Amino acid sequence: MSDPIKMYPSKxxxxxxxxxxxxxxxxxxxxxxxxxxxxxxGIEVIFPEKQTCCGQPAYSSGFNDQAREVIxxxxxxxxxxxxxxxxxxxxxxxxxxxxxxLFAGTPQQSxxxxxxxxxxxxxxxxxxxxxxxxxxxGQPVKVAMHTSxxxxxxxxxxxxxxxLLQQLDQVELVEQARPAECCGFGGTFAVRHEEISGAMxxxxxxxxxxxxxxxxxxxxxxxxxxxxxxxxxxxLPLKGEHILSFLWKRLQAxxxxxxxxxxxx
Amino acid sequence: MSxxxxxxxxxxxxxxAALQDSQIRxxxxxxxxxxxxxxxQAFADWDLEGLRDLGAAVRLRALSRLPELLEELxxxxxxxxxxxxxxENGDQACEIIRDICQxxxxxxxxKGKSMVxxxxxxxxxxxEAGIExxxxxxxEYLVQLAEETPSHIIMPAIHKNTDEIxxxxxxxxxxxxxxxxxxxxASARQQLREKFMQADVGVSGVNFAVAETGTxxxxxxxxxxxLTTTTPSCHIAVxxxxxxxxxxxxxxxxxxxxxxxxxxxxxxxYVNMISGPRKEEEKDGPEEVHLVLVDSGRSSIYQDxxxxxxxxxxxxxxxxxxxPVYTRVGGHAYGTTYPGPIGKILMPHLLGLDKTRDLxxxxxxxxxxxxVCPVKIPIPKLLQRLRKEAxxxxxxxxxxxxxxxxxxxxxxxxxxKGWAKMxxxxxxxxxxxxxxxxLRGLMPSKLGGWTRYRTPPRIASKSFQQMMREHAQxxxxxxxx
Amino acid sequence: MNQARSNILRRLRAGRKASFAxxxxxxxxxxxxxxxxxxxxDLFQQKIESVHGEVHRVPAQQxxxxxxxxxxxxxxxxxxxxxxxxxxxxxxEQWHGDLPELLAYDQPIENWKSELFNQVDASLTTCxxxxxxxxxxxxxxxxxxxxxxxxxxxxxxxxxxADQIYATFHEALSTQGWVNQGLPxxxxxxxxxxxxxxxxxxxAYGVHGPAELVVLVLE
Numbered sequence: 001m002s003d004p005i006k007m008y009p010s011k012x013x014x015x016x017x018x019x020x021x022x023x024x025x026x027x028x029x030x031x032x033x034x035x036x037x038x039x040x041x042g043i044e045v046i047f048p049e050k051q052t053c054c055g056q057p058a059y060s061s062g063f064n065d066q067a068r069e070v071i072x073x074x075x076x077x078x079x080x081x082x083x084x085x086x087x088x089x090x091x092x093x094x095x096x097x098x099x100x101x102l103f104a105g106t107p108q109q110s111x112x113x114x115x116x117x118x119x120x121x122x123x124x125x126x127x128x129x130x131x132x133x134x135x136x137x138g139q140p141v142k143v144a145m146h147t148s149x150x151x152x153x154x155x156x157x158x159x160x161x162x163x164l165l166q167q168l169d170q171v172e173l174v175e176q177a178r179p180a181e182c183c184g185f186g187g188t189f190a191v192r193h194e195e196i197s198g199a200m201x202x203x204x205x206x207x208x209x210x211x212x213x214x215x216x217x218x219x220x221x222x223x224x225x226x227x228x229x230x231x232x233x234x235x236l237p238l239k240g241e242h243i244l245s246f247l248w249k250r251l252q253a254x255x256x257x258x259x260x261x262x263x264x265x
Numbered sequence: 266m267s268x269x270x271x272x273x274x275x276x277x278x279x280x281x282a283a284l285q286d287s288q289i290r291x292x293x294x295x296x297x298x299x300x301x302x303x304x305x306q307a308f309a310d311w312d313l314e315g316l317r318d319l320g321a322a323v324r325l326r327a328l329s330r331l332p333e334l335l336e337e338l339x340x341x342x343x344x345x346x347x348x349x350x351x352x353e354n355g356d357q358a359c360e361i362i363r364d365i366c367q368x369x370x371x372x373x374x375x376k377g378k379s380m381v382x383x384x385x386x387x388x389x390x391x392x393e394a395g396i397e398x399x400x401x402x403x404x405e406y407l408v409q410l411a412e413e414t415p416s417h418i419i420m421p422a423i424h425k426n427t428d429e430i431x432x433x434x435x436x437x438x439x440x441x442x443x444x445x446x447x448x449x450x451a452s453a454r455q456q457l458r459e460k461f462m463q464a465d466v467g468v469s470g471v472n473f474a475v476a477e478t479g480t481x482x483x484x485x486x487x488x489x490x491x492l493t494t495t496t497p498s499c500h501i502a503v504x505x506x507x508x509x510x511x512x513x514x515x516x517x518x519x520x521x522x523x524x525x526x527x528x529x530x531x532x533x534x535y536v537n538m539i540s541g542p543r544k545e546e547e548k549d550g551p552e553e554v555h556l557v558l559v560d561s562g563r564s565s566i567y568q569d570x571x572x573x574x575x576x577x578x579x580x581x582x583x584x585x586x587x588x589p590v591y592t593r594v595g596g597h598a599y600g601t602t603y604p605g606p607i608g609k610i611l612m613p614h615l616l617g618l619d620k621t622r623d624l625x626x627x628x629x630x631x632x633x634x635x636x637v638c639p640v641k642i643p644i645p646k647l648l649q650r651l652r653k654e655a656x657x658x659x660x661x662x663x664x665x666x667x668x669x670x671x672x673x674x675x676x677x678x679x680x681x682k683g684w685a686k687m688x689x690x691x692x693x694x695x696x697x698x699x700x701x702x703x704l705r706g707l708m709p710s711k712l713g714g715w716t717r718y719r720t721p722p723r724i725a726s727k728s729f730q731q732m733m734r735e736h737a738q739x740x741x742x743x744x745x746x
Numbered sequence: 747m748n749q750a751r752s753n754i755l756r757r758l759r760a761g762r763k764a765s766f767a768x769x770x771x772x773x774x775x776x777x778x779x780x781x782x783x784x785x786x787x788d789l790f791q792q793k794i795e796s797v798h799g800e801v802h803r804v805p806a807q808q809x810x811x812x813x814x815x816x817x818x819x820x821x822x823x824x825x826x827x828x829x830x831x832x833x834x835x836x837x838x839e840q841w842h843g844d845l846p847e848l849l850a851y852d853q854p855i856e857n858w859k860s861e862l863f864n865q866v867d868a869s870l871t872t873c874x875x876x877x878x879x880x881x882x883x884x885x886x887x888x889x890x891x892x893x894x895x896x897x898x899x900x901x902x903x904x905x906x907x908a909d910q911i912y913a914t915f916h917e918a919l920s921t922q923g924w925v926n927q928g929l930p931x932x933x934x935x936x937x938x939x940x941x942x943x944x945x946x947x948x949x950a951y952g953v954h955g956p957a958e959l960v961v962l963v964l965e
Contacts, residue, residue: 021688024728025698026723027725031732049730051691052691052694053688060630060649061652062654062655063658064653066681066682069685069689070685070688073691149631149632150632152632153633185629186628189626189629191715192626193280193590195280195714196594197629199290201718315772316776318769319775322772325767328766335754345931353754401954402944422944426946427945427946447950447951449945450953461863462860462863478929488940488954488955491897496859496894506758513929514916514919515771517773518775521775521915532882534936536937538933542931547889548851549854549894550892550893550931550932560750564754567762568760568761570763573763
C-alpha cells in the first residue's frame with residue numbers, strides 16, 4: 001500500500017509545459033525561467049496555448065463538477081507521449097494524483113491516467129531526469145527553502161529544492177524552524193479561515209526570517225504569494241521568489257539583467 | 266442534543282477567541298512540538314512504512330468481516346462470562362449503563378479514560394440519574410474539576426499549563442499552590458484513592474477488542490484503568506463497534522503503532538487484557554463484566570467504500586499533534602468530542618454535516634495528518650470528499666452523508682460556475698488574462714481576509730502566454746539568422 | 747436491546763462492499779528480530795530503565811540477599827508475597843525477626859481492601875517472562891498472585907528468569923501459545939512504574955499504581 005516507486009523517464013527531446021494559472025497571471029518570470037532551464041538542457045519546450053488552470057481551486061472546494069468541466073477540454077492538449085512538466089508542486093500533484101480519481105469510471109479515465117503518469121514537477125524533472133548542473137554566477141546570499149506541502153507529501157520531492165540550491169557555491173542554505181509545516185495558504189482556506197491562515201503565515205514568515213534568510217525560495221506560487229505578501233505587509237527583511245526564477249538568475253553573470261523580472265513580489 | 270453539540274456550528278468565534286489567547290497558543294505549540302519530536306524518535310529504528318502497511322492491513326481485514334467479528338467477539342465473551350450489550354446510539358448506551366448501575370444499586374461510578382463515553386456524554390446522563398461519575402485519569406480528572414471537556418484525545422488537559430492546574434486544584438480540592446508536578450500528582454492520587462475504594466462500578470473504554478479470544482485490551486500509563494477494571498465489583502467497558510480486531514496477533518502491530526504515534530513511547534506502562542470476570546477462586550477482580558458496543562453513526566460510515574477508511578482509526582491523536590490548524594487553535598475550538606483532523610472526518614458522520622459545516626474546510630490539505638496516521642487513513646482525501654458532500658459538488662457521485670448540501674449556496678455555486686466557464690474555454694480565459702494584465706492598475710488594494718495579513722497579489726504586466734509567444738518569435742528569428 | 751443488535755448487524759451486512767481490497771498482513775515488522783540472549787537481556791534492561799524501571803541482575807541462588815538489601819535500602823516495613831509460590835517459600839525459609847514483615851494475599855479483596863490500599867509497602871511477584879523490544883514484563887495474575895498485588899503497593903518487585911526474555915510481544919504470545927491455551931481473566935504487560943505526563947507533559951511517577959518497579963533478573 002506504500003506509494004508506488006517513481007519511475008523517472010530518460011531525458012526526452014521534447015516536453016509539454018503546463019504553466020498553471022498563477023504563473024500565467026502573477027509569476028510569468030518563474031515560468032520563463034523554467035522554460036529557459038529546460039532549453040539550456042537541449043530540450044524543446046512545447047507550450048499548448050489552450051491550457052488554463054488545472055482545476056484545483058474548484059476541486060479542493062468540493063466542486064468536482066466544475067473541476068472536471070475545466071479539465072476536460074485540456075486533457076487532449078498533450079497528445080504525444082512527452083513528459084508534461086509543471087512549475088508547481090500543487091498543480092502537478094493535482095494532475096498526477098487527483099485526475100485519475102476525478103475521471104474514474106468516465107470515458108476519460110484512461111486519458112486522465114495516462115496524463116497523470118507522465119506529469120512531473122519541474123524542479124524534480126530538472127534534477128532527476130535532466131541531471132541539471134548549476135554554476136553559480138551570483139553574489140553571496142543566505143537563502144531558505146520552503147517546500148510546499150504538495151511538493152513534499154503528494155509529489156515526494158522535499159529533497160529536490162535543497163539539492164539544487166546546494167549546487168550553488170555562493171548560496172548559503174539556512175533552515176528555518178519546522179520546515180515541514182504548512183505556510184497556511186491552502187487556496188480558498190486563506191479566505192474561508194482567514195484568521196487561522198494569518199496565524200500560520202505569521203509563524204512561517206517569522207521562522208524564515210529568524211533563520212537568517214535574506215530570501216526564501218519555493219516550488220509553489222501559492223506559498224510564495226502568501227509568505228512574501230505577509231512579509232511585505234509586515235515589513236520583514238525577507239524577500240521571496242520562485243525557485244526557478246532564483247536558479248535561472250544565479251546562472252546569469254551578475255551584470256546581466258534577468259530575462260524578465262515583472263511581477264516579482 | 267446537548268448544548269455542547271449544538272455549539273459545534275459556532276466555529277469561527279471560538280477560533281477567534283483561541284487565536285487571541287496567547288496562553289492557549291503557547292501551551293499547544295509547546296506540547297505539539299514535544300509530541301512530534303518524541304514520535305519521530307520512537308520510530309527511528311523501525312521499518313515504519315512496513316509497520317504502517319501492516320497496521321492498515323489489520324484494520325482493513327477487521328472491517329471487511331466486521332459483523333462476523335462482532336458476533337465472534339460476543340460469543341467468546343459471553344462464553345467467558347462477560348455480558349455484551351448493543352446500542353444504536355449514545356443515548357441507548359447511556360441507558361444500558363444506567364440500568365446496570367441501578368440494578369446493582371450503584372451510586373458511585375469511577376471512570377477510566379473513554380472517548381466514547383465523552384462522545385455520548387455519559388457523565389451528565391448518570392449525574393441526572395443520581396449516580397456520581399468521577400474521572401480517574403489525571404488529565405480527565407482535571408478537566409472534570411474545571412467543568413470542561415478534553416481538548417485532546419490522549420492528553421485531555423494539554424491546554425492547561427502547570428500554573429493553571431495548580432490554581433484549579435487549589436480552588437477545587439484545597440491543595441497548596443505549587444509548580445511541583447510530583448506534588449500535584451501525588452495530591453490527585455490521594456484524592457482518588459478513596460474514590461477507588463468506594464466505587465461501585467468502574468467504566469472504561471477499550472483500545473482493541475479481540476474477536477478470536479474474546480479479550481478487551483486497554484492501554485494506559487497511570488494504572489487508573491487497571492484500578493477501574495479491577496477494584497469495583499462491576500466493570501462496564503464501552504466501545505465503538507469498529508474497535509474489534511480478528512486475531513490476538515493483530516494487536517501487536519497496532520500496539521506498536523499506537524503508543525509510539527501517540528506519545529512516542531515504545532509501550533505504555535500497562536497493557537491490560539481482560540477476558541472475563543473474576544472466577545470463583547480468584548481473590549480480586551470484578552464479579553461482573555459488561556461490554557457495551559456502540560454504533561452511533563459508525564454503521565452508516567460503513568456503507569461507503571471511501572468513507573469507511575475513517576473507521577480504521579485507533580485513536581492515537583498523532584493527526585492532531587501534527588496538524589498546523591489544531592496546533593494554532595487547540596482542541597476546544599472544534600467544539601466536538603474528537604478535535605483535529607480525525608474529528609473533522611469523523612464528527613460530520615456522528616453529528617451530521619449540517620452541525621459540523623465549517624470543519625471539513627478548516628484545513629489547508631497540507632497532508633501532515635495522512636503522513637503520520639499509523640493506519641494510513643487518507644485524511645486529506647476524506648476532507649475533500651466531505652467538502653464535496655457539503656456542497657453537493659459531484660453529480661456523477663451523489664452525496665450520501667447526513668446533512669449533505671448544507672454549504673451549497675446560490676452565490677458560491679454561481680461563482681464556481683462562472684469560474685468554470687472562463688477556464689473551460691481557452692478563448693474566454695485568454696481574454697480574461699489580457700484584460701487583467703492591462704487593467705492591473707485597477708486591482709483593489711483590499712481583498713477581504715487576504716489583505717488583512719498580506720499585500721495583495723500583483724498581476725504581471727505580461728502574462729506567461731504573451732511572454733511565451735514573444736519567446737517563440739525570438740527563437741524563430743534567432744533560428745533564421 | 748436485541749433490536750439494536752439486529753439493526754446494527756443488518757446495517758453492517760447490507761452496507762458491506764464486495765470490493766474490499768485486502769492487502770496481505772505481513773507481520774515481519776513486528777516479528778523478525780535476530781537478537782542473542784545477551785542482547786535481549788541488555789535491551790530489556792535498557793528499555794525498562796528508560797521508563798524509570800529498576801533492574802538488578804543476580805545469580806539465581808543469590809536473589810534473596812539482594813532483595814533483603816533492597817528492602818532495607820528502600821526502608822520498606824512489609825512485603826506482600828505469595829506463600830504458595832516457590833519464591834515466597836524460599837523467602838520464608840531465610841527469614842528472621844529483624845526483617846520486614848511478610849504478608850500474604852490469602853483472602854478476597856473485600857475483606858482487607860483498606861489494609862491493602864493503606865498499609866502494604868511493597869509486593870513481590872513472579873512473571874511469565876519479558877519482552878526485550880519494549881522492556882515489558884508479562885504477568886498473568888491468578889489466585890496466588892492476584893491482580894491488585896502488582897498495582898496497589900507503592901513498590902513492586904518482580905523476579906524474572908533471564909532465559910525467559912522474548913524478543914517481541916509477537917514472539918512471546920506465539921511461543922507461549924496464548925491463543926491455544928486460552929487467556930486468563932486478566933493478562934498484563936507491565937513496563938515500568940505507573941506514570942503520567944498529563945500536567946504539561948512533565949513526567950511524574952506513581953500516579954495510581956506503584957511508583958517503583960524493581961526487576962530482579964535471575965541469571
